Amino acid sequence: MRNSARFGLILLGITVLIIAFIDLASDKQIDWSKTYDQRDKIPYGLYVTREELPEIMERPIQLEDFTSTNYDFLKTFLTGKEHSSLIYIVNGFYEGKEVTRELMNFVERGGEVFISTNNFPTYLMDTLGIRQQFHYPNNFNEVIHVEDRPFSLEDGKTAYYKDLDYPGLFCNLDTTNTRIIGYYDVEDKEIPNFIEVKRGQGRFLLHLEPLMFTNYYMLKEENFIYGAAALKLLSNKEIYWFDSTFKETAEAKTPLRVLLQNDGLRQAWYILLFCLILFLLFKSKREQRAISVIEPEPNLSKEFARTIASLYYESGNSGNLIQKKIEYFLYDIRTHFQLDILQLEDDVFAKQLSQKTGVSLEECEDLIRVLLSYRKVRTSTDAELIALNKRIEDFKHKANML
The missing domain is CATH 3.40.50 (Rossmann fold)
Incomplete structure (x- = not known):
């Protein structure tokens, strides 16, 4: 607002200077028109x-x-x-x-x-x-x-x-x-x-x-x-x-007739209008319409996972949850350490996993043995699901997968 007000004052000052210059420089010619108009004060008015x-x-x-x-x-x-x-x-x-x-x-x-x-x-x-x-x-x-x-x-x-x-x-x-x-x-x-x-x-x-x-x-x-x-x-x-000349003068009944009938005031009026138009043009370019703040879409991944887990848990089939837990764990191992999970049953897989994760070979072999045993089981208890989940989370913590 301060910049706009300053710009408006500058325009007003320029307008006044231009008007003064025009009045000083203009050669006021005498109007010798023979109007015979009773309102005219020119030489040939009445x-x-x-x-x-x-x-x-x-x-x-x-x-x-x-x-x-x-x-x-x-x-x-x-x-x-x-x-x-x-x-x-x-x-x-x-x-x-x-x-x-x-x-x-x-x-x-x-x-x-x-x-x-x-x-x-x-x-x-x-x-x-x-x-x-x-x-x-x-x-x-x-x-x-x-x-x-x-x-x-x-x-x-x-x-x-x-x-x-x-x-x-x-x-x-x-x-x-x-x-x-x-x-x-x-x-x-x-x-x-x-x-x-x-x-x-x-x-x-x-x-x-x-x-x-x-x-x-x-x-x-x-x-x-x-x-x-x-x-x-x-x-x-x-x-x-x-x-x-009544018909001609009777048409000028607007409030601006005093400005328009006087040469100096008419020039000032036109200059003021021109400056106002310039002001509006510059103001429209310098100021933009306010942009509304759009909040990003919230990340609902955790809520989604929690909802899916609740559905699985409420369905009463813990074995299915164990199978999904094992599959997601193996997917994380493959993406983090680029190991071929199809070789899970080979002895070399445990050694490779131990080398890349820094977890002891014995603990890796024991975890793989548990995973292979549960992959073949279709039914299980809630206690087994919780125990397996704890083993996997502990391993991820030790292997810096979290």
């Missing part, structure tokens, strides 16, 4: 505008979000909200005919729709009787001084925006229901890019270039004043902000 809108309006408002432009949802959602305002700040407004028609009905009943985008749908433009185009210089070879191009509102507020090389414009305007709210100066002309279109009891506020409301510009005083003045044109108390 966090500042969404958070500051209650202060921008300078009056009490009710600000909520709506997250779908599905026709059925929108029809139900807009019911009873005739005196409210909708805000769309998106890269492209690509709603279909049914949704556009429902927005028309909403405006005609007294609603207000503010749309800032780079592209409007053809159906909406045709219905309102206007056209959208992009301004291109007459001479494409001339250098465009973007920072010198002012964007102005009808109340006189002016701001300069860079990165807007070819801004959009409205044309073929019907002055009966349409009023120019904002424009930009180029080639000694005032090009409209922000208009009001009345429809029934309500109106559309159509603005070209949603970048003007992103964090990058709203954090600059001059641009903030321009953007705030444009949003102040909303006249209703109830304002509904269209959250175009």
Whole structure:
């Protein structure tokens, strides 16, 4: 356990060092993606505008979000909200005919729709009787001084925006229901890019270039004043902000979303997982599963011999036991001293036995004589069995056979 704990601490230390090295060595790039997401704090997100809108309006408002432009949802959602305002700040407004028609009905009943985008749908433009185009210089070879191009509102507020090389414009305007709210100066002309279109009891506020409301510009005083003045044109108390990226962000509801949304924490999380996998691999190789102790089979030879002897003894045939005792004794002599027991009755056998065992010749001859006599007897008494067994055991002791 101590080695495992030490190894884990070493891995933790290495992880911390790697994280510190990555944070110090990494070049934190600015994300210039045009997300138009009210939660994004990157340059082209809408966090500042969404958070500051209650202060921008300078009056009490009710600000909520709506997250779908599905026709059925929108029809139900807009019911009873005739005196409210909708805000769309998106890269492209690509709603279909049914949704556009429902927005028309909403405006005609007294609603207000503010749309800032780079592209409007053809159906909406045709219905309102206007056209959208992009301004291109007459001479494409001339250098465009973007920072010198002012964007102005009808109340006189002016701001300069860079990165807007070819801004959009409205044309073929019907002055009966349409009023120019904002424009930009180029080639000694005032090009409209922000208009009001009345429809029934309500109106559309159509603005070209949603970048003007992103964090990058709203954090600059001059641009903030321009953007705030444009949003102040909303006249209703109830304002509904269209959250175009809700479906994407709503999926990240896991407890790990804080780690995964932050670059440094996400790197640390992946490194920690990698180190844990390495730790488990090394730990599995260094430690084996406990092996159970298997006891060896007990030696039951003595118990077996005792059982067999008891069976022979209980059978009441001592002669049979004497015959078995003699046969086993002769087998031991043959294996210990390599003597031919078939020559047991020869005189030379006693001499060979005496020489190899160190027992006197007389005692060997007497033992052989007793063995030969009992080999021919089939019945005997218990006393004879005990006496023979004693003679054999004494001989084995003297001959070092035990």
